[in-house]
Structure formats: structure tokens, C-alpha cells
Amino acid sequence: xxxxxxxxxxxxxxxxxxxxxxxxxxxxxxxxxxxxxxxxxxxxxxxxxxxxxxxxxxxxxxxxxxxxxxxxxxxxxxxxxxxxxxxxxxxxxxxxxxxxxxxxxxxxxxxxxxxxxxxxxxxxxxxxxxxxxxxxxxxxxxxxxxxxxxxxxxxxxxxxxxxxxxxxxxxxxxxxxxxxxxxxxxxxxxxxxxxxxxxxxxxxxxxxxxxxxxxxxxxxxxxxxxxxxxxxxxxxxxxxxxxxxxxxxx
Amino acid sequence: xxxxxxxxxxxxxxxxxxxxxxxxxxxxxxxxxxxxxxxxxxxxxxxxxxxxxxxxxxxxxxxxxxxxxxxxxxxxxxxxxxxxxxxxxxxxxxxxxxxxxxxxxxxxxxxxxxxxxxxxxxxxxxxxxxxxxxxxxxxxxxxxxxxxxxxxxxxxxxxxxxxxxxxxxxxxxxxxxxxxxxxxxxxxxxxxxxxxxxxxxxxxxxxxxxxxxxxxxxxxxxxxxxxxxxxxxxxxxxxxxxxxxxxxxxxxxxxxxxxxxxxxxxxxxxxxxxxxxxxxxxxxxxxxxxxxxxxxxxxxxxxxxxxxx
Ligand SMILES: Cc1cc2nc3c(=O)[nH]c(=O)nc-3n(C[C@H](O)[C@H](O)[C@H](O)COP(=O)(O)OP(=O)(O)OC[C@H]3O[C@@H](n4cnc5c(N)ncnc54)[C@H](O)[C@@H]3O)c2cc1C
Ligand SMILES: Nc1ncnc2c1ncn2[C@@H]1O[C@H](COP(=O)(O)O)[C@@H](O)[C@H]1O
Numbered sequence: 001x002x003x004x005x006x007x008x009x010x011x012x013x014x015x016x017x018x019x020x021x022x023x024x025x026x027x028x029x030x031x032x033x034x035x036x037x038x039x040x041x042x043x044x045x046x047x048x049x050x051x052x053x054x055x056x057x058x059x060x061x062x063x064x065x066x067x068x069x070x071x072x073x074x075x076x077x078x079x080x081x082x083x084x085x086x087x088x089x090x091x092x093x094x095x096x097x098x099x100x101x102x103x104x105x106x107x108x109x110x111x112x113x114x115x116x117x118x119x120x121x122x123x124x125x126x127x128x129x130x131x132x133x134x135x136x137x138x139x140x141x142x143x144x145x146x147x148x149x150x151x152x153x154x155x156x157x158x159x160x161x162x163x164x165x166x167x168x169x170x171x172x173x174x175x176x177x178x179x180x181x182x183x184x185x186x187x188x189x190x191x192x193x194x195x196x197x198x199x200x201x202x203x204x205x206x207x208x209x210x211x212x213x214x215x216x217x218x219x220x221x222x223x224x225x226x227x228x229x230x231x232x233x234x235x236x237x238x239x240x241x242x243x244x245x246x247x248x249x250x
Numbered sequence: 251x252x253x254x255x256x257x258x259x260x261x262x263x264x265x266x267x268x269x270x271x272x273x274x275x276x277x278x279x280x281x282x283x284x285x286x287x288x289x290x291x292x293x294x295x296x297x298x299x300x301x302x303x304x305x306x307x308x309x310x311x312x313x314x315x316x317x318x319x320x321x322x323x324x325x326x327x328x329x330x331x332x333x334x335x336x337x338x339x340x341x342x343x344x345x346x347x348x349x350x351x352x353x354x355x356x357x358x359x360x361x362x363x364x365x366x367x368x369x370x371x372x373x374x375x376x377x378x379x380x381x382x383x384x385x386x387x388x389x390x391x392x393x394x395x396x397x398x399x400x401x402x403x404x405x406x407x408x409x410x411x412x413x414x415x416x417x418x419x420x421x422x423x424x425x426x427x428x429x430x431x432x433x434x435x436x437x438x439x440x441x442x443x444x445x446x447x448x449x450x451x452x453x454x455x456x457x458x459x460x461x462x463x464x465x466x467x468x469x470x471x472x473x474x475x476x477x478x479x480x481x482x483x484x485x486x487x488x489x490x491x492x493x494x495x496x497x498x499x500x501x502x503x504x505x506x507x508x509x510x511x512x513x514x515x516x517x518x519x520x521x522x523x524x525x526x527x528x529x530x531x532x533x534x535x536x537x538x539x540x541x542x543x544x545x546x547x548x549x550x551x552x553x554x555x556x557x558x559x
Contacts, residue, residue, distance in 0.1 A: 016379040016513060020392050026377055038495075054539035062388060093359045095559050096350070119494060123376055124361045126349030129319065133353035144488065159488045160342040160499065161441070162260065166428040167318065179478060179495060180488060215358035219371065219384040227520055230541035232532075234555045239526070242542045246447060246524045248503040249470060249559070 001111035001151065001171075003046045003055045006101055006128075007075055009041040011070040023220040026121075035071040038116025040078075041177040044184040045146060047079035048116055054148050054192070056079050061104055063097050065089050068199065072129060076195035077187030082201040091207070094122070096212040098130035103208035105135055110172060110250040112154065116174040117142050128176035139171035142178040252330055252501060253371055254307070255339040255345065257297050259526035266442045267339035269406065272300055275337045277366040278392075280304050282410065286322050288315035288557040293436030298411035300390050300404050302417070306339055306411040307401030312419040316427035330355055333397060334391040340498075341441075344395050348385030357389035364400040377495040378517035399441070399500035399521060433487060440490070443473035445503045451479035452508025452548060459485040462548065463507060466556045475499065475519075477509045493518035508548045512535030520548075528552065 011017055012032040020027045035043075049055040060075035062068040065091040066185055072083035088101055113135075115128040132139035140146070140156025145162065146153045157166045159178045187195070192210045233239045245248060253275040258265040268283075275281045282305040285294045294308040313321045326347070330336055336351055338344030342361045352359040363372040363383065371386045372394070440446065447470060449463040459480065467474045474491040475497070486539060490497055494517035504522035509515060511527070511534055519525070520539055527540035530547050537543045544551060 011377070015512070019381050019382040026381055075446060093358050095353065095356075098353060120494070121377055121496065122361075123378065124359070125345050126352065126359050126361060129346065129349035130353035130359075132319075133323060134349040136424075139346070139350065142318075142342060158342075160430075161489060162432040163430065163487060165316075165430040165432075168426045168428050169314075170424050178488075180482065216360065216385045216387055217391050219386055221376070221381050221383045224375070224379060224382050224520075225538040227525075229538050230525075230543065232262050232537070232543040232545060236544070236551055236558060239544050239555065240558055241526075243503070243526060246503065248524065 001055050002057045002059065002108060003049060004105060004108055004110040005042045005046050005058060005060045005075065005080065006037070006113070006115040007035050007043065007060055007062045007071050008036040008116070009062065009071045009118050010063045010119055013037055015119055019222045019223045023222055025221050026217065029220055031049045033067070035074055036119050037179050038118055040184040041179070041181050042114040043075045043078050044182045045177060048182065050079070059084065059108060059110070059212060060201060061086070061101065063088065063100055072200055073195050074187060074201070076198040077192040078185060083196055083199060084203060086165045086208070088205055090212055092212045093214055093216060094124045094127040095130055095209055095215065096205070098127050099210045100184065100205055100208050102134040104209065112172060113174045115174065115176045116144050117178055123209050124144055128174050132174035135174070138173045140167060140169050140173060140175045143175050144176055144178050144180040146181070168202055241247050251334045253278050253281055253335040253337055254323040254326070254333040255281060255283050256344060257283050257285045257287065257293065257325070258341055258343055259290065261295040262292050264293050266368045267398045269300065270401035271337050271339045271396045273401040274302065274363065274366060274394070274396045275335070276404070276499070278303055278335050278369060282307065282333065284309065284326065286317070286325060287316040294413050297433055298407070298413055299409050301412070302404060303409045303411040304430050306413045307416045308413055309416050311417065311420055317347070318427065319347045319350045319423050320422045320424040321420065322347050324422065326351045327354040328418055329416065330391060335394060337394045337396055339398050340395040340437045348393055348395050352537050353395035353485050355391055355393065357391055357393050357395045358387065359395065360385060360387055361395050362397045363394055364397055368536050378513050379520065380513065392447035393404045397498060399498060408485050412489060423549065433489060435469065438471070438473045440475055440492070440497050441499055443501050445470045445472035446499055447472045447505045447507065448475035448477065448509060449480055449485070449507050450477040450509030451483065453480060453485055456485040461550045466505070466552055469556050477515050488521035506536050506540070507552060509536055510534050511539065549559055
């Protein structure tokens with residue numbers, strides 16, 4: 001079975017994002033960029049399925065600027081077999097991303113398409129669900145466990161607000177990863193070297209006939225209301241007094 | 251504008267997340283509701299009483315019993331022929347279903363809105379809440395998820411919505427529900443609690459979490475939350491996680507104990523009215539957002555606090 005994995009190039013999760021002075025967005029000049037953390041989990045899951053013998057080939061896909069190649073090389077170094085970069089310098093919204101991924105799924109015919117649950121830049125949490133809808137496939141979102149039951153279906157345990165829920169999905173299916181699905185490995189140096197010669201195909205959105213014009217126009221981006229540091233108290237008694245002053249407790 | 255709001259419910263009870271979503275919808279226009287599930291007559295009655303609601307569409311069918319997105323999304327898409335906007339709370343249920351509806355309607359979802367500026371314009375948090383974007387949608391129909399803590403709750407009574415049975419295409423044969431492990435707690439629910447006590451990695455074990463955090467929460471009548479580190483380490487289950495990728499909360503009082511204050515954690519709690527932090531490191535970033543901070547060892551401070559309250 002072939003597995004497809006979607007990886008997005010985003011701001012590194014350790015960087016504190018700064019709003020541009022002209023309120024047009026986030027300042028990304030000279031900022032460290034990385035693979036979206038949920039997508040590392042997606043790549044890791046695919047590799048584990050291959051190691052278990054469930055999957056035969058892993059294809060990593062990214063839609064983004066030329067520099068998104070770096071994230072695909074990382075996926076290849078972790079263990080993906082080949083990669084597809086759909087290159088565009090424009091911002092591509094989740095709906096258009098899902099349309100491109102759906103076209104790629106049509107060509108590649110994977111058994112499972114694994115995405116992150118959320119990109120940590122736009123925090124949309126929608127691409128995987130949209131992809132599943134466009135393909136008419138079932139979706140296992142916010143997955144903390146993925147288990148194949150033969151070649152016909154997969155059981156996905158999902159992190160939901162009340163706890164955990166398990167659903168059974170007919171294959172092919174879409175899965176989106178949550179934090180507890182696995183702990184992604186680091187690529188070893190020899191594997192990073194080897195990844196340089198793995199195939200990476202270059203495409204454009206036009207190759208898939210997908211229109212990427214935005215449906216949402218960003219009018220402005222501002223900083224949230226700032227919280228300022230309050231007071232420090234020296235003892236538990238003082239802490240209790242201060243909490244009482246808020247009136248929340250009697 | 252005619253809006254359709256997805257009613258969130260569990261075990262026959264309409265959940266509070268619905269109420270903030272109704273308020274958001276009412277800023278766009280007429281509010282209609284959808285109750286989808288199995289044996290949901292009681293939920294429909296509760297829904298019809300919410301102040302200001304018009305029609306309550308009820309799809310009572312085993313296919314909708316566990317809220318499977320594969321089955322519910324086509325039902326919503328069909329009802330959207332007669333509505334202009336679909337709104338769901340940004341809960342795991344809403345986040346699972348709404349984007350699937352959006353793709354069926356070929357519209358771009360507006361996720362996790364904080365405000366309605368006008369019929370096409372909304373604000374929403376991006377980058378873990380480090381920025382607020384104002385976005386304008388050019389889609390004719392809107393699909394929206396709502397950060398319910400950002401909206402007042404609509405009143406649970408005073409309304410007299412008209413209940414109408416609807417049917418959809420039922421089971422799509424793509425997926426099935428296998429089982430759930432849903433925690434039942436006597437404590438208030440995290441997302442609607444007035445007070446929350448949260449513990450972090452510093453607790454070191456599930457036993458310590460139990461021994462230090464829970465008695466304080468009980469004393470305060472509080473819900474219990476946690477950082478990702480505490481959940482990953484297995485001290486508490488996943489549904490305790492507060493943050494960018496967990497639950498977003500805004501209680502009147504949030505007590506962070508042994509939590510450093512990473513941006514991903516702050517994203518989930520910095521709209522709390524009063525933040526109290528207890529941390530042994532005086533430079534911990536949590537103190538930059540805390541209204542009241544106490545530098546100290548939680549294993550000494552927390553028992554004393556619990557006892558003296
Ligand atoms: C994609 C992604 C998503 C994430 N989503 C979330 C999320 O939703 N929610 C979330 O919380 N995190 C999230 N994180 C993780 C986040 O980056 C931090 O790693 C996490 O919040 C740290 O948890 P912590 O504060 O409990 O642990 P630490 O950062 O290790 O902090 C422990 C704190 O305890 C203090 N301490 C130690 N001993 C004592 C003692 N005896 N008494 C008092 N204080 C003590 C220390 O001084 C320290 O400040 C996410 C990360 C990524 C990459
Ligand atoms: N430009 C992109 N290229 C590849 N994958 C993407 C892209 N945008 C989103 N995704 C995938 O969709 C997931 C959810 O993103 P989002 O819906 O934007 O929060 C991410 O974790 C990725 O797996």
C-alpha cells in the first residue's frame with residue numbers, strides 16, 4: 001500500500017511570531033522555518049507503517065515556495081521514498097491545498113493520506129477534512145493511534161474533547177495526526193546524505209488545474225491585547241488575600 | 251442572513267458550547283439550529299428554548315448517533331441550500347465536521363472566529379494567538395467555527411423555536427463508530443469552568459498530580475487542566491490539555507502550577523480574567539502574563555494553600 005504525507009513549511013515552533021508594523025502579517029524575514037510539527041508526526045507514522053510491512057512506499061508532498069524543498073528533504077531523510085513539491089510563491093489556502101492534494105491522490109492512488117491536524121501558522125485545522133470530503137473518503141482526525149485491520153479498513157483512535165474515541169474507516173482514508181500519535185525520529189547524518197539523491201518532482205498548481213486565488217482576504221493583522229505582568233507575592237497568606245480581592249472566591 | 255448552528259450535545263444534554271455559537275450566529279442574522287443524533291428529542295426541546303432561535307431542524311437517525319463527519323456533513327450541506335451561513339463551535343466535534351461541509355460547498359472555512367465585524371468580515375487568532383487577523387470572505391455561503399469563549403452565552407430559556415424533523419442521506423457506508431473512553435468527572439467541565447487549576451511537568455508523576463493538584467481544585471470547586479508536557483508524560487489524560495492545540499479556556503481564575511508558560515500553553519489560557527502562577531523559577535515566562543505570582547516549590551506551597559483556603 002502506498003502512503004501519502006502532506007508537509008507544510010511553517011515558522012519554527014520555538015520562535016515567537018512578531019506582527020509586522022504595517023499590520024499586513026507576520027514578519028518572516030530571517031526567521032527560522034521548519035516542518036510543521038504535526039507533519040513530522042505524520043511522516044513518522046508513515047515510516048512506522050512501512051517498517052511494520054503495512055506500507056510499501058511513502059510519498060511526501062508540499063505546496064509552497066522553493067524553500068519548502070528543505071522540509072521535503074527532511075521527510076526523505078526521515079524515511080520517505082520520494083517527494084513532490086507543488087511550487088508557488090503565493091499563499092495557498094487550505095481549500096486550494098486540499099484540491100491540489102486531491103488531484104495528487106487521484107494520480108498516486110494511496111491507501112492512506114496522512115496530514116497534520118493543524119498548521120501552527122494559520123491554525124486552520126481544516127485541510128485534512130476538506131481533502132477527505134473532496135475525495136469522498138472517510139476521515140480519522142486528531143489521531144492518537146492508527147491500526148490496520150487487514151487491507152480493507154483502518155481503526156483510528158481520536159483525541160476528542162471528552163477523552164478518546166475509536167472509529168473504523170474503509171480504505172482509502174484520510175488521517176490527521178495529534179500530538180500523542182508518536183514521537184518523530186531525527187534523521188541521521190547518513191540518511192540526510194542519502195536523501196539528497198532521492199527523487200523530488202517539481203510541479204505547479206497549474207499542472208493540477210487548481211485555481212489558488214484566495215477566498216479570504218486578510219484586511220489586517222494586529223497583536224492581541226497585551227497582558228502585563230502583575231505582582232509577585234511573598235507568601236501563601238498573601239496569595240490567598242490577593243485571590244480573595246478578585247472576588248472569585250469567598 | 252439565515253444561519254444554521256450545529257448543536258453540540260452529549261448524553262441527552264445540550265452543551266454550553268452551543269450557546270456562544272448561537273450568539274455569534276445572531277450577529278449575522280436569523281438563527282436556525284441543527285440537532286443531529288440518535289434519540290435526540292430531548293436535546294431538540296432544550297435547543298428550542300434557547301433565547302432567540304427560530305427553527306430547530308432535528309435529524310434523528312442512528313447514522314448520526316456518534317456524530318460521524320462522513321454522515322453529518324452531507325446532511326448539513328443539503329440544509330445549506332436554504333441557509334447562508336453554517337456555524338459550529340470550535341470543539342473537536344465542530345472542527346471535525348465543519349471543514350468537511352466547507353469542502354462540499356466549495357467554500358473556505360473561517361476557523362475559530364473571535365468576533366463578527368460584518369456579514370463577511372471576522373477576526374480570528376493565528377500563530378498560537380500571537381496575532382489576530384481580520385479576514386473578509388468572498389464566498390457566498392459562509393462556513394465558520396466559533397471560539398465560544400469569545401462570545402457571551404445565549405440564554406438557555408426564553409426561546410420558542412419551531413421543531414422540524416429533517417432527514418438526510420443517512421449512513422454513507424464509509425466509517426463506523428467502534429467505541430469511546432469518555433471520562434466522567436464530578437468536577438466542572440474545563441471549557442465552561444469558572445475556576446481552573448492546571449498542573450505541568452513539574453508534578454513529576456500521575457500520583458503527584460492526584461495528590462497535589464486535585465485537592466486544591468476540589469477546595470476551589472475548580473476544573474483540572476494540564477500542560478502538554480503533563481499529558482505526554484501520562485500524568486493525566488489528553489482531554490486535560492490546555493493550549494494552542496488543546497482546549498482554549500477563559501475562566502475567571504486560572505491557577506498554573508509548575509507550568510513554564512510556553513507560547514503554545516499561553517495560547518489556550520491567556521484570556522483568563524485572573525491568572526495565578528506558582529513556579530520555583532522566578533524567570534519562568536508564565537510570570538509575564540500572571541496577575542499574581544508566587545515563586546516557590548509547589549510541593550510545599552500547594553498543600554499549604556489547599557489547607558488555608
Ligand atoms: C506543535 C506543538 C503543539 C503544542 N501544543 C501545546 C498545547 O496545546 N498545550 C501546552 O501546554 N503545550 C503545548 N506544546 C508544548 C509546549 O511547547 C511546552 O513544551 C509545554 O507547554 C511545557 O509544559 P510544562 O510547562 O508543563 O513543562 P516545562 O516547560 O518543563 O515547565 C515546567 C515548569 O515547572 C517549574 N518547576 C519545576 N519544579 C518545580 C517545583 N517543584 N515547584 C514549582 N515549579 C517547578 C519549572 O521552573 C518550569 O517552569 C506544544 C508544542 C508543540 C511543538
Ligand atoms: N501548503 C501545504 N503543503 C502541504 N501540506 C499542507 C499545506 N497546508 C496544509 N497542509 C497539511 O494540512 C495540515 C493541516 O493544516 P491546516 O488546515 O492549515 O491547519 C497540515 O498539518 C499539513 O499536513
